[in-house]
Amino acid sequence: MAIRTPSQTIGPFFHVGLKWEAGEKVAFESPGGRVILTGRVHDGAGNPSADALIETWQAGPDGRAPVPGSAARVTGYSRAATDADGRYTIETVMPGACTGADGKKLPPQIHVTIFARGLLKALRTRVFLAEPAAIKGDPLARAAGPRVGTLIALRDAKDSGTWRWDVRFQGKDETAFIEI
């Protein structure tokens, strides 16, 4: 078996090569309930990380992997660099329910990959767009145990289409990252 090519950091200058036009707006071939996922990325000193790159992948409203149509765009995938305040914002739709290995429906979740200067390999996790009661049976929620709160986006009180989710690389509320 061939040795894999190792991961290296994206460094601080990734915007040169990884900028997509409207990359923070997730395209789908069929419409769904509009969702804004937004938040900030913080380092271990609590400072905003202004040179992180968030990518997301998710099921379409039908619970299946989105496949592009005739347009020259990718579907179901987003890419958003953080700004000077460490803030990212992604416009997407509510992911449909996927079926897990045990045949049960999984609660709506978005797959997140985080790159940054100082990350020699990407951090991976998933964020739930659901109330805590709705995710109790999910395998990731069980694996996260007391840290599950770091993986639940909070619905904005005034705008029910907006969900807030922060990422913390370290500290008391360090985000639960997963091995993929």
Place this chain on the structure above:
Amino acid sequence: MSARDRIDIDPPYDYPAYKSTILRSPKQPLLRVAPHPMEATGPVFPRKFVTDSEADLTTWGKGAPLGEKMILTGRVTDEDGAPVRNSLLELWQCNSSGRYAHPVDQHDAPLDPNFLGQGKVLTGDKGEYRFVTIKPGAYPWKNHPWAWRPAHIHLSLFGNAYSQRLVTQLFFPGDPLLPIDPIFNSVPDESARQRMVCELDLEHGIEEVALGYRFDIVLRGVKSTPMGV
């Protein structure tokens, strides 16, 4: 680390010799959890997502960029040897003086109006790819006294599944800065480090115009699952 790795291929998160890891490496172990069905799928990039001109970084300006012109070719396969077809490969780099076309880069080396340093291609039926570019320069950074990054090219790959996503760097053979670069040396295994060094490949260059370099890239197999799950 994938269950199928016999050695540590990837660098650790916590690698203090590279100072930026100190406040950004997670302190808790990564969670091991059964794969989600979406992880075996991945985004599909239509052919029209890239244009042919994006494979040639030397034709964006009014004239040719300064520096040593080079042809970069290689194949993308997975660790079982299967070609990774129709997969997005993005590239970025500094110019031949060691300066990125990026507002944050304040290194006092000249910008090149004929070089932006960005390219992208989709791999072919055998996983093959080809870029035309110039050899990037080395540049100083503030990690430690006398810190200079060896010449390198950043590469971003999607593979054919979400779990295969990889961002890496390509280095050049015989570079005297390699032994003192903490980013290159964050990869613990020597044979894995050598995977990031391209090879001189004169045959794929252009006689009297451009040197050829070959860089094959190996992504994780799609069947890999985290250890113990």
